[in-house]
Amino acid sequence: MVPLQEDSREEGLCSICQEHLKEAVRTDCGHLFCRVCLALYLKDCALKAVCPVCRAPCSEKVLGEGYICQSHQERVSLFCEESCLLLCVKCQECPEHQSHRELAIEEAISHYKERLSRRCRKLRKDLGELQRLKAQEEDKQQIPQVSHQEYRLEAELESQHQLNALPQQQLDQLEDKPAEKARILDISRAITQHSNLITDLERTAKQLGANMLKDIRDLLNR
Template sequence: MFPLHKNSQEDICPICLDPLKEAVSTDCSHLFCRMCLTQHMDKASVSGVLSCPVCRKPCSEGVLGDGYICYSHQKKVCSFCETSRHLLCVECLKSPEHQSHTELSIENAISHYKERLTRRSRKLRKDMGDPQRLKAQEEEMLQALQVDWESHRLRAELQNQDQTKEQLKTLPQHWLDQQEDLPAEVAKIFNFSEAVTQLSLLASDLERMARELDASTLKDASDLLDRYDPLSLCPTLEYTCRPT
């Protein structure tokens, strides 16, 4: 909760009906005394149903507990700037800095980013089948080599003997070539396994952000959509995992 340092005589707390003291705001733009809202939250948390005391709009504990007050002008924020990724009040919107920027009302911004997060996570879950299939193919290739680490060590032992050249000549050339490929194949399988894990974590992050999204996390949502690129985790998905 952010304090509103300058209280107005017209601003009355809907709970105690006295002038606001250390005013804080919910994301539905209703102002309360800090203590009044805190006490309301404590009582509401017992029943497990948290809502704004004025409009009864359901909200999470984090949303109800956070006030959104512009630090620069000490006014309630009303918009989210997609360019600067900041919450803005009416005074901020008038400044030359934001004249050429793209702004959304907080309500529209939450809806917009929730939809983008959900769409991205669903597509990612769908595309995750590709690295899994590729991993299975790599494992089949490794099995087709028909060698194990014991055989690999046998070759190393042969190389240390005086008759190495003669003994190695008795082994099929394609078997020796496959031995050389073994470390590379193992590395490929490991990389794909890591990619699948990372993609799964990314999808979970997107889903969690969509569920918990409110005014205070709009910037985090925007950063998350830009920061995580599935292609950097698994380049093989270049043609199937384009961000949306």
């Protein structure tokens, strides 16, 4: 296996994929890699684990917790969609996983990035509809003279007798105001929730790594 060139030691770049680091790990010899890139590289090491750049011995422990199967002490390479667990090859032989759908970790990351992107597109469409609905509700109340007179009238009314003396149309308009404000408030809350969720989904899609797959179902179900 030919070692990589030292050119890619620029801070912030993975020495294997030459892209910005995702879940960065540092070997004992000081080189930086994406965690998944290094895991896949070490998986293909024929004899012993070595640094892709300088060929110094490289322990799989640098991959950190979550990249070694706790049951078999083997490097994980699969993602189980049913249990949302990272599995090693030996885990496939366990009865509880034999009927499950499992993806290679890199395939799972690609698959869920696309699902996150589709969810974001759907949420953005819903967000646009909510913003349009809010604008419509606000337009209904934008009758300045009438609204001002109604608010003054509401403040000046001191008894139920005076309320009963008003024309029914004016009473209906006064009663509708709180309901209209409540609808706008509910829509505003939904807009905020959609905006925050879109931000979370986009950030997760950008940073998605193996360790984040276990929480991906909860995020998609929000």
